[in-house]
Amino acid sequence: MSPKDSPAPTTPVTTRVTIRTVAQDSGVSVAAVSKVLRNAYGVSDALRARVTTSIERLGYRPNVAARGLRGQSFTLGILLTELTNPFLAQVVDGVAEVVDPSGYKAMMAVGRTDVSLEIRLIESMVDARMDGVLLIAPLLGSKVIERFARQIPTVVIGHHEPTATLFDTVNGDDRRGGRLAVEAFVQHGHRDIAMLSLTQPLGEGRNVSDLREEGYLAAMRDAGLSDRARILRVIPPNQDSGIGGIAAILAAPDRPRALFCWSDLHGVQVRNLAHRMGIAVPDELAILGYDNTSVAALPLVDLSSIDQDGRGQGIAAARALLGRIEGRRDPTHLLLPPHLVARGSA
Amino acid sequence: MSPKDSPAPTTPVTTRVTIRTVAQDSGVSVAAVSKVLRNAYGVSDALRARVTTSIERLGYRPNVAARGLRGQSFTLGILLTELTNPFLAQVVDGVAEVVDPSGYKAMMAVGRTDVSLEIRLIESMVDARMDGVLLIAPLLGSKVIERFARQIPTVVIGHHEPTATLFDTVNGDDRRGGRLAVEAFVQHGHRDIAMLSLTQPLGEGRNVSDLREEGYLAAMRDAGLSDRARILRVIPPNQDSGIGGIAAILAAPDRPRALFCWSDLHGVQVRNLAHRMGIAVPDELAILGYDNTSVAALPLVDLSSIDQDGRGQGIAAARALLGRIEGRRDPTHLLLPPHLVARGSA
């Protein structure tokens, strides 16, 4: 049963086809083949043609490990926090669209909302000599990100850090998103507009929710509603739904007439509870979510939402990463405009 | 701007710490360190201790590329078809649970329901010298899977192939699932029970839907309802929702009283349409989905569903893969029992 008894006489140990095989087959040096592979400078069309036909004939495929030892691995690492958030799917889709035809390969890992796991995963991406990493809404603090950015080209989504110089960021314009929400409500004649937010800001740099709150407050001020602005901080930052806090708000005598929710996940919760508690939506309570996920779009749910163009963010981030890998050093910090998708809940 | 002008006098090019550095620091040979790393045979406790402290002090991390060149890469490749299907999230979660503490790393890639992309991704996993691959509900045919299985330890989920010898499979017991659905309906007094299925079976080996249909038919027979069995094949295999076909069924005069749906995604569609068309659920139409996704659990949706234990499948598959990597050659084909989760729609 040992893997190495009887050298399989029928299968002549079909000696693996390496760069050397190709070189021999096409009658050129190993170095020349390598050049063709990397389409480096200094190869004639004739030689390139000869080599490529050899490659095809032999079915040669470069060994990534050997490659990574000296050169690039042509692999990008994508760090996700969790798979269940449908917003991520949009982002990843956008990323794939760019990465796919680029010759690079994207490999994803899931941090499972655990900071130490996130760190280990990024470390293993560095170990694997990946050419760059894309962090999507990581829990990590800026300090740690910076440390990694020193070692490997890095782009971050969902993490505002407009002054960072070592890595790029791509974000939805969350301040604008907060404004949009209020403006939409005001336009429908609402005045009693509250915002449902997180119990605590998400650590240094992860100020996505802060900015939405800022936008909300600014727009309330502009509408002359400063004194009626209310930010209800009841959503715990972990996986927990915080459903108790939401229920309390809906049951309270001063329940708001319009509620802007931190994310679709919670917008849906609110709608659920309203349904159960017999609160008419949108007549007694107007609801607005964030992310425009597929769940919000279900007719049964029918939740209005702010779309922050996850797919666009993915595309932009992937482009930024490839740019950085190809040598760009000066940071770029992109902000994509969100827009409102009106449905029945508001 | 070239990456290599001015060798950064402040940063003394902090020479990377390799296995050689560790060897020097601990005063042993490179080979000895390697042995410790792989905890191979022939190391005394004293030596091991000396080396490990050196490793910690220096913060040494083995280079995966160099490792993969001769030995293992300790990385597993996970192929997903698409991120949007929430069932996948369950599976991946299960996989992570096993892989995480095992010393291996999981890297995922998304096939985007494109066969040729799937193939390219698996190839690149082979190129990366990953130690094994786990294919989750791939579109690939058995022939192709077999070809890969010859090169790399392979486990497949969502692809019944009980006689395959080169790779392992893990599946929900889809036949049983089909039975369960019918039995649940019958128990509630239903007799007019139809099944909503795919327009075409999903290629050789991908007989998940076939088996559910078989289970459905068998249970109908057992209940003495053979003549009333109807399989409505209206769902196209691609991303398309097939909503037109579903609408036609609901509008038809012979609309069934109970509908067993191929997946939650379509169960939700049905419930949506029923809602829009003013069909009372479950009184006029009882609905049952498959997969027990989080969407089905939303009170607004409230869809009964067959749970096929995605998380359990992930766990089992990951274990099988690790087993195969560690040398097991004889195939295992696992079938996990599904169970009914009753909600308001049935």
Place this chain on the structure above:
DNA sequence: CCGGGGATGTGTATCGTTCTACGTATATCG
């Protein structure tokens, strides 16, 4: 006819591990 320089190839050291083969103590046994 010479020499300079760009374009095209080649030779080979190198990357950081693993792994085979072998040496040297130390323990075991008749």
Place this chain on the structure above:
DNA sequence: CGATATACGTAGAACGATACACATCCCCGG
């Protein structure tokens, strides 16, 4: 006590690419 295992280490050749330094070749102006 000598022979023989056995445990522990070491040396150095792979592994399969990249990339640096150099060798040619060819063309052309002076």
